[in-house]
Amino acid sequence: MATLLVVDDDAPSRELLRTLLTYRGHQVEQASDGDQALAMAARRPPDVVITDVLMPGLDGYELARALRGEPATRHIPIVFNTAHYDPQQMRSLADACGVHDVILKPAQPSAVLATIDSLLFPGQFSVLADGQLAETQRLVRAGTWEFDPAAGAIVMSPELRDLLRLRSTRMTVRELSRRLHPEDVDTLAAMARDTRGNGMPHVVELRVVDGDGSVHEVIVSCRPAPAGRSEAARLWGVAQDVTRIRAELRSTLRIQGDWHAIRRTIDGFHRALLPATLPDIAGAGLAAMYLAAPERLDVGAAWYDVQAVPGGRLLLSVGKVAGHDQHPAAVMSRALAASQAYAHDDPDPVEVLARLNRFLADTSRDDTFVSAVVALFDPATGHLRVANGGHPPPVVIVPDGEGIEATLVRTSGPVLGVVRDAAFPSRDLRLPAGAAFCAYTDGLTDRHHDPSSVDGRHLLRVAAEAFSRLDGEPSAHLLAEAITGDMLEGAAPDDDVCLAVLFAGG
Structure with a gap:
């Protein structure tokens, strides 16, 4: 349907958006930093740029200003995708850079698609049916959860339950703590405490043991419930299993290390001649x-x-x-x-x-x-x-x-x-x-x-x-x-x- 350029120095974040948007029918190109993205956009302008903000080298702000400064790319809609700012602050920064919209990580798949649809098809509003949302969560290996403080229990979506091979969609905090890596128990508690304390969304990475004893690397977001919701669900978020992505990234880094070692040997031999x-x-x-x-x-x-x-x-x-x-x-x-x-x-x-x-x-x-x-x-x-x-x-x-x-x-x-x-x-x-x-x-x-x-x-x-x-x-x-x-x-x-x-x- 459209060509989208995803810019992020974090490979799992790029892969999440690539999987989601490709499933939607879009063509997705990826860049790991702003300099690479700017060169790619100059060669072939995309329909939309989705970029992280804090990146080494040319960051999201500078990338947006650079795209706006060139006649061939100044018309391209830009979306900030970040986890480092509150919504109001991020919106002000986006407006100053000529950025159309902001997505806060980790966003629900429906929110991402709705944002992109609103840019590609102005005046239309994208709403995913329950079946489409479930399929999207399955493809990106993600699910949602809510915390019920009255019962001291966490309620998760069927997709997250199946992902972690659990018997129920309901688990107590104590039960969840037993499935966490010991070093991650305090991380989970701090995330919930900080979100309650300042009302700001937080993102952490946890290692979770599933029902079959396998360890999953999971990115978990925690957000306060919207105003008007009952006290039974004060915290909620999205969990994405990035075990496969992390394993592939580690494998890629090993291959790159071997590649560069071979390259240095050959290059040294050649220069000696x-x-x-x-x-x-x-x-x-x-x-x-x-x-x-x-x-x-x-x-x-x-x-x-x-x-x-x-x-x-x-x-x-x-x-x-x-x-x-x-x-x-x-x-x-x-x-x-x-x-x-x-x-x-x-x-x-x-x-x-x-x-x-x-x-x-x-x-x-x-x-x-x-x-x-x-x-x-x-x-x-x-x-x-x-x-x-x-x-x-x-x-x-x-x-x-x-x-x-x-x-x-x-x-x-x-x-x-x-x-x-x-x-x-x-x-x-x-x-x-x-x-x-x-x-x-x-x-x-x-x-x-x-x-x-x-x-x-x-x-x-x-x-x-x-x-x-x-x-x-x-x-x-x-x-x-x-x-x-x-x-x-x-x-x-x-x-x-x-x-x-x-x-x-x-």
């Missing part, structure tokens, strides 16, 4: 950058390398491994070591690529292949020879009078490791003093959210503008940082990024 420093060659300024995609385990697919070769020249290469059967970092280590050895014998880019191609074709037993660009530069003459094996074309940036000209150096060699006897044509050009040569991997240009970024003209515009900001002071490092920053626009890369920059006369 890249040059720790670049050679100091008279007449040439050098800089190189490597950025790993943060959400991928197949990092380590890209490399840069610069070697000093006889005659005061330098050999620069940038490459990338593609394939699935072997981890790319392992293939990259062999390819980089082989290319360095071949360059030691003969630094001609055509010969380096031809020998590396034959080596990969003879030793690969899977679908792995490599792309690479190799450039040989002589600072004394400015002569630059470039050969390319299926890699994105490098960029040459040259000051041209009052302007700056950026061009792609295109050659037609195939990827390496597929056709054993392939030829790799070269391009020879002169790189004048003050000009720059940039080789890169496609992680710099391929952006999932921006298909137009792969257009070579976009990179040329960015490179020329970044070069112009140097104000005539050639700096390979500053140029590399500027090109990378402008191409990624402050976002993390979707794939490994390697960028090597050479300044002639630097």
